[in-house]
Amino acid sequence: MDGNGAELKAPISPALRGVEEINALVTGVERQLDQWAAATTAWITDSGKLTGTAVDKFIRPAVQSMLQAPDSKVVGAGFIATPGLLGPDRSYIAWWQGDDMERVDALANFSPQSLSRYVKSEWFRIPVETGKPHVTGPFIDLLCTDEYVLTFSHPVFNGGTIAGIVGLDVTAQTLERLGLPLLRRIGERAALVNDGGRTVICAASDIDAGDIVTAAEGAESHAVGRQFRILSAVGPAGA
Amino acid sequence: MSLSPLGASRSLAAVFTPIKSGGLVDEVCRRIELAVETGLLVSGQRLPNEVELAGALGVSAVTTREALSQLRGQGLIRTARGRSGGSFIADDALPSPDHARIRLLALTRLQISDLGLHYQAIAATCAGVAAKRSNDGDVEALRTYIRPRAENGTPATALEWRLASSEFLLEIAAVARSARLARELLRLQADMGTLTLLPFGDTDFCNRTAELSEAVTAAIARHDQASAEARTKDLIHMTTTWLLEEHSSGQSH
Structure with a gap:
């Protein structure tokens, strides 16, 4: 298709195309997770009593195909059971x-104290409490990758009862590599921010990932995926 | 001035340092020791069996068996036979102040103060960046680690104080959002090991730690980078000073 291929539609600007491509990037990850969560819910609902080995056997191949796919954006993924699913008061982590x-931290499955760290984390707690998917971060993931990541997590159910979460990690670096060239087309101070106004990627060199930014006067704001926004221009850091 | 690529760079020497072979057994032992040190595995707790452990750690069953046997030799685990058998963390496997004191006295003053300086440099830098990047949620998270949570009125143990204090510093690194600094802090905490347990046996030290941690948190909350750095330096300096004094009094007996 050449550049003038739009027959009936008005030609869209490079900026708007940039927004669409970043949106496609983020919603692509979200959709991948939605599908995996649906498959996991179906599997748990159809299974009888679950064991750690059975969970590993179901989750591991899915994680492997995500991590080893060509051009994979995912650096880590897995499942965490709500306490009680596999045994009384027992949680379970199957994450690679x-x-x-x-x-990741298989020893945790034998240590109630260290499992409680996962259960308390935002990416577990929020989907379990709200029953809805959630994006955490960007944050320093000291439990798994020790990297600066975004964790996309989604509740899974056993029939109608919450059974745990499936989640995947995408590094801030991956998003920068893929998203920064697109962001530059939107504006020299354009930024992708999370719902707390924290920068995920910014085209301006004085703003680092992790800085909190505000929209510049007159800037446009576009929703991206479930929880992000693109600001067409941002003010200085800390302003 | 041009720099020769094979010139006298001091970091080049590290590239040609011999790589240790083997060591897998030691690595498995170190992981379990570390889990006990940090209270993740507690006395009486059953360890996974050889096959499970091997699978979990991605090593062979032979390696696991050797590691378990080494840990048994150290008295860190005990093994029971029979139906309810298996390997368990030994009853007296708590991180012990006595062991920590022996380790402290085996160090030189130079090692202690140098480790303290490194710790101070990393933690203070984290605090400065954290002050720039913090939001209300971050500050709230920091506050939860200022003091160990008291369970039904019993005073917190030295172990709980140490855990809260190391989590507090890790949280600062998390608020700073630097992966490299966070990893360096984790490594430093592993290097300090049980040593940091010793000062928390001292109630006065615990209270001063909580006060300084509050001051650090307040500085981070008001985005005061200079003060966040300075108070964090004070916090680490207090530990180093305590350890150096303990070292002196231990050696003069």
Whole structure:
């Protein structure tokens, strides 16, 4: 298709195309997670009593295909059970990271104290409490990757009862590599921000990922995915 | 001035340092020791069996068996036979102040103060950046680690104080949102190991830690970078000073 291929539609500006492409990037990740959550809910609902081994056997291949897919954006993914699903007061973590499928903190499955750290985290707590998908971050993930990441997490159910979450991690670096060239087309001070106004990527060199920014006067704001926005221009950091 | 790529760069030497081979058994042991040190695995707790442990850690069953046998030799775990058998964390496996004191006295003053300086540099930088990037949620999270949560009125133990204090510093790194600094802080805390347990046996030290942590949190909340850095330096300096004094009095006996 050449550049003039729009027959009936008005030609869209490079800026608007940039917004659409970043939106496609984020919603692509969200849709991948939605589908995985639906499959996991169906599997749990159809299974009888669950064991750790059965969970691993179901979750691991899905994670492997996500992590090892060509051009994968995902650095880690897995499932965490709500306490009680596998046994009384017992949670369970089945999470892997990296191309070589490194298992995250499997020792935690034998230690109630360390499992409580996962259960308290925002990316577990919020989807479990609200029954809705959630994006956490960007934040420093000291439990898994030790990287600056966004965690997309989605509740899964056993019939109608909450059973846990599936989630995946995308590094802020990955988003910068893919999103920064698109963001530059929107404006030299355009930024992708989370719902707390914290920068995920910014075209301006004086703003770092993690800085809190505000929209410049007259800037446009576009919704991206479920929780992000693109601001066409931002003010200085900390303003 | 041009720099020769093979010139006398001091960091080049590190590239050609011999790589340790083997060591997998030691690594498995170190992980379990660390889990006990930090209170993640507690006395009486059953460890996964050899096969589960091997699978979890991604090592062979032979390696696991050797590691368990080494830990048994150290008295960190005990093994029971029979139906309800398995390997358990030993009853006296709590991180002990006595062991920590022995370790402290085995160090030189130079090692303690140098480790303290490194810790101070990393933690203070984290605090400065955290002051720039904090929001209300971050400050609220920091506050939860200023004092260990008292469970039904019993005073917190030294172990709980130490845990809260190391979590407080890690939270500052998380608020700073620097992956490299956070990883460096984790490594430093592992290097300090049980040493940091010692000062928390001292109630006065616990209270001063909580006061300084409040001051750090307040500075981060009002985005005062200079003060956040200075108070964090004071916080680490207090630990280093305590350890150096303990070291002196221990050696003069």
